[in-house]
Amino acid sequence: MTGSSQASAQQEALPGLRATVRRSRATAPKAGTQSKPVAETDPVARVLVDVPLAHLDRPFDYAVPATMGEDAVPGARVRVRFAGQDVDGFVLERAGASDHAGRLTPLRRVVSPEPVLLPEIAGLTGRLAERYAGSRADVLRLAVPPRHATAEKAAREPAPEPTLDLEAGERAWADYRHGDAFLTHLSSGGSPRAVWTAAPAADWPTLVAHAAAATRASGRGVVICAPDLRDVDRVSVALAAVLGPDQHVKLVADVGPQARYRDFLALSRGAVRIAVGTRAAAFAPVHDLGLLAIWDDGDDLFAEPRAPYPHTRETLLLRAEQQGAAALLGGFARSVETAYLLRTNWAHEITAPRAVVRERVTVQIAGAAEEELARDPYARGARLPSTAFQTIRRALTDGPVLVQTPRSGYAPSLACERCRGPARCRHCSGPLVLTGVMTPPVCRWCGVAEDSWACPICGHRGLRAPVLGDSRTAEELGRSFPQVPVRRSSGDHVLAEVSRQREIVVATPGAEPIAREGYAAVVLLDTWLMLARADLRTEEESLRRWLNAAALVRPGGSVVAVGDASQAALQALVRWDPAGFAEREIAQRREARLPPAARLATLTGEPGAVDDLLTILELPSAADVLGPVAFGDRGEWRAVLRAPRSQGIALSRALGEAARVRSARKLDPVRVQVDPVVL
DNA sequence: ATGACCAATTGA
């Protein structure tokens, strides 16, 4: 223990402390603090202590011993005595004097003089804690990775000068209205904010890299967030290509604690000025930040699963506002939240003209009606309408074909082959499922095997599987196209990239590999299944997944979606109109008083605990409470709070205050989630 | 959380 010498020095003070213990707390002078000299300049350290209690979530002042005067810098990790225990904390700032009436306890030790908590990140954690009605300590845990002493010892060389070819950037963005203005604004030190809806087949990582280069040209740093490791890697490759080597670090969880802390320090020390990563990168300690970018903000991986559940997009927006940095929210799809940013003029729009979109992709809908299936003998048994079959056959003469199929490894319920009515068990009415390729269907509820099923509605004896999963799909496509290799990408076998070779790639949503020169065609199967989920965001989410897959075509390629052409999300896909769809969604959400037109929060916990919190809570005037009702299978109850957007921050503050009172009174815990992604 | 203090309650 490096702190043992300080600890034993502290021991001498203890008898004195004991002698005063009988006196009233407020007036008792803390004996012993005078025995050690304090730092000459700014002898007070304002410390954020790491305690889990909401009502203690504020800075406390400590005396800085002279020996620590140099090391206890703002942002340094320290250890302090708090409520009779040694706890960790961060120095928020140094000050000449304290507001605190009593004598200050000295810092126990400076864990490391490394200023790992930048002032702007400290500020951001405060605002996020307020926004999400959580504790600052919880947000800090998301923002600053655990210390790794070995990583701290090694200093990284400052990055070499980046290669900056701003004209190349303007060429790359030439397809987009206001793209050049955005880059020029960045390179001249401005802070534009844009919602960028990428055209199909766009090489988006390269465009993001050019935006980063433009920002670097103004001498500022860049943060880029992408949903998963594959996307981070793609941006990383593009950054190296555009700006040269060693200009950026990747902040991803799975590189291990040492490498993670090393890369974090490269940023906090100012040696590297560009960070690209997943969720946690939103907190990257990039010096003199100029641009915050996020790709595909609708991806649910951006919803932090740990309290207080901040969303990466909201973190970036708050940070951009607070630091006066530019913001770039890009994607093939458009989330309702980013559409809302346009509507409120928080950001402006960067899109490709219609003509560009039209020349890059044509989308067709193929109905899955039985007559169309019947026309093509090759497609029999596969879920391929003849249009889709022909498209695949034609495209395969030219390059790889991507087939997106919803979900994998899932035992699907069966339906009547002719009328599509659900196939039910004759004994208990449970759903019939297939457990094997050659075995008869069984009831999922009572387990009885059914080998002579007939449809109770139309009398037809044939069954079909509405969802086959990617393995069955791959099998069937292999039979329909026997001369072509079929590969799969899903679950834990996700392919990053495929070549220009002629092959069929069957992938589940989000696992689609990119094709080096784009797919000759993309086919989206069973689109109605993705829409069958009952959820607030089902349509938005389905369209996002289809657009992301469809955007992988090569310029001029074709996309076929198998489904019901009257469906609004599919129509938006055919017209390639993510903007119009998002507008429509906003209108609906507003009517239903749902986010982003309103602010929601959920309270989940033991029924009594939820009631207690609701009693404490002083809601803003226009807020209302729905429930509480039983929720989940663990005996928990949940209440939903709703407030108009104008009272959103008031709702958050009220929840924060209630959480502090709850914590001070030692009432049972309640999980508070502000703007949960799924309801 | 943890500890301290104070008041009310319990038990011999």
Place this chain on the structure above:
DNA sequence: CAATTGGTCATG
């Protein structure tokens, strides 16, 4: 009357 329990308060 001491011992125990419960509520409140503060934590620098």
